Amino acid sequence: MGLIYSQTQDCDFMKFFSSGCAPGSELSSSFCSQCVGSRRAAGDESKCKASVWFGLVKHTIVPENSNGKGPEWAKGLNANDYQLICPGQPAGVEISEYATCNLAAGPANAVVTRPETHDKVVKILHEQQAKFGSSGSDGPFRMFHSDLGNNLLFKDSTKCLQTIPKGTSYDTFLGEEYMTAIKVLRQCSESTPELEKSCTFHPCQQNI
Template identity: 75%
Template structure:
């Protein structure tokens, strides 16, 4: 049946079920969801995500042009020092949304970490994640529309 399987991060169900999340999720019950584990016949509870996944997805990242990397890192780290949660008299909080949710960064963010300059997206995402994504893209139906639109010209097609 269509719509029976979704590839989501482990926080989506708890954030949008059992009374949490936006109005559209008001009737969503976390117990209605289970994980399908690679290589296993039985489904497991969503709380078992650490043992049952296609790949660990790294944290969100701020992506910059190589020539601006050091300046962006410097500015963000300075702002984090001024406006992080531990600064009691800060007029603004980088990781807290007073008039919304996840406005600048996710509200669950604790701190920003520097990714070394020159780190490729493949290295950042990790071999297991890249392998899972490459495997999913073997079937054209699983390739995202945005990615397809970026490869419409014949010289951009992978053979």
């Protein structure tokens, strides 16, 4: 959406897409018409709420939710039915080409701590990763594997934890390209999350 606005200077994204599924859209909006929800014919008034379906579409989403993987609703999905869309290239790019075909390079998930507990948290996580990480040998528990669900502690696709240099600012961590897209999109007030609108204290803008 930030990329579209930077080129069109128009916040009415319904002019660009005829329909779709965008979490947070009004039930009557064309941006809600493609949302699956509970699949009930009527009465599914929460199918477009951001609290129900929300998140970035990362390069791992399709392989994690197709070809027999993922939740029950995804059992019939085939990875080959999906393609990537990227600026300046024709449609039809395979999902495996995400490194060269993407709208922006998004940051990995992160553990956020208070400054005074940073060193202690890093130490504990490294110790636990050595015991229960992908190459750990202590007991049946695994930090990056969920037996009774999906992504319970960390994402099941996690390979390892990496330490972010102490004092790294949030904009440095997120990356220039990502921050530029977000800043451009903020020209459209309707697209600003309610949490961000309510976050007016300085701590919200402090370093990670």
